[in-house]
Amino acid sequence: MIGTLLGAYLSILSAAFAAPTAEPCTRDFLKTQAAKYVAAQVAGTLGELATSSVTYTQDFKPATLGTGLLAKPLKIDFNRSTYDTTQCATYTEVIAASSTPPYVLGTQMRFTDGVLSKMETIATTTGDWLFNPSGTLKYSQQEAWTEIPEDKRDTRAVIQAAGDAYLDLFNDKTVKVPWGNPCARLEGGSYIQPSCNVGVPSGLKMTNRRYxxxxxxxxxxIFFTFGGQEPDSHQFRVENGKLRYVHTLTVMKSKST
Structure with missing residues (x-):
């Protein structure tokens, strides 16, 4: 009997050491990773991002870190990152208005057990929908995306639902969107305010969403496929359950380019 109990105890102890629990994903960890990404893009080298297990896409197409846009040094004029500790993911907006050619990027990174496992970049440049990096830089810099006091924060469900409602409106005009007043929409160099409910087309489905x-x-x-065709990113700032800012990136070349 004693031998059986001892054997069971040793088996449990061995399993515990063989499969350690992963460290929880923290905000500080994600901030560090986002900073590494920005530094790598400035340098045009992988730096500390290098990993053999990462899945990387550029404009939703399979790519490699060593030959994609990350291998091209960019002069970054402004960047802003957000951090999802629940999914262990980051989103970074990069504005390289001074680079040749100029770019405005959106990058989602996802981590598994502290290691970068998936990275997706949307890269807009000259010829893309309303592309105007100097305008994007001007308006993005002047907005306040400060931390919201804890007692005034919306839940994940409320924040995601606000973004989903905006995208659902493109295909269903009966959807109720929690418009803020004021609300400002940055679309290329176009800055639409004080209402974001202007010029929203219809009959378009926004599919394959990642948050x-x-x-x-x-x-x-939200990364998604615009109208089932173009790679797109829409970033939303939600305050008191209402949309306050909307930033869009769409890889959509004009017929002349």
Whole structure:
């Protein structure tokens, strides 16, 4: 009997050491990873991002870190990141208005057990929908995306639902969107305010959505396929359950480019 109990105890102890529990994903960890990404993009080298197990896409197409846009040094004029500790993911907006050619990027990164496992970048440049990096830089810099006091933060569900409602409106005009007043929409160099409910087309489905939600900053970034065709990112800032800011990136070349 004693031998049986001892054997069971040793088996449990061995299993515990063989399969340690992963460390929880923290905000500080994600901030560090986002900073590493920005530094790597400035340098045009992988730096500390290098990993053999990462799945990387550029404009939703399979790519490699060593030959994709990350291998091209960019002069970054402004960047802003958000952090999702629930999914262990980040979203970073990068504005490289001074680079040749100029770019505005959106990058989602996801981590598994402290290691970068998936990275997706949307890269807009000259010829893309309303592309105007100097305008994007001007308006993005002047907005306040500060931390929301804890007692005033919306839940993940509320924040994501606000972004989903906006995208659902493109295909269903009966959807109730929690418009804020004021609300500002940054679309290329176009800055639409004080209402974001302007010029929303119809009959378009926004499919294949992937989310990065940050309750502290009240944001959700959604990667999706615009109208079933173009790679797109819409980032939303939600305050008191209402849309306050909307940033869009669409890889959509004009017929002349």
């Amino acid at each position: 990065v939600v940050d309750e502290v900053l009240g944001t959700v970034d």
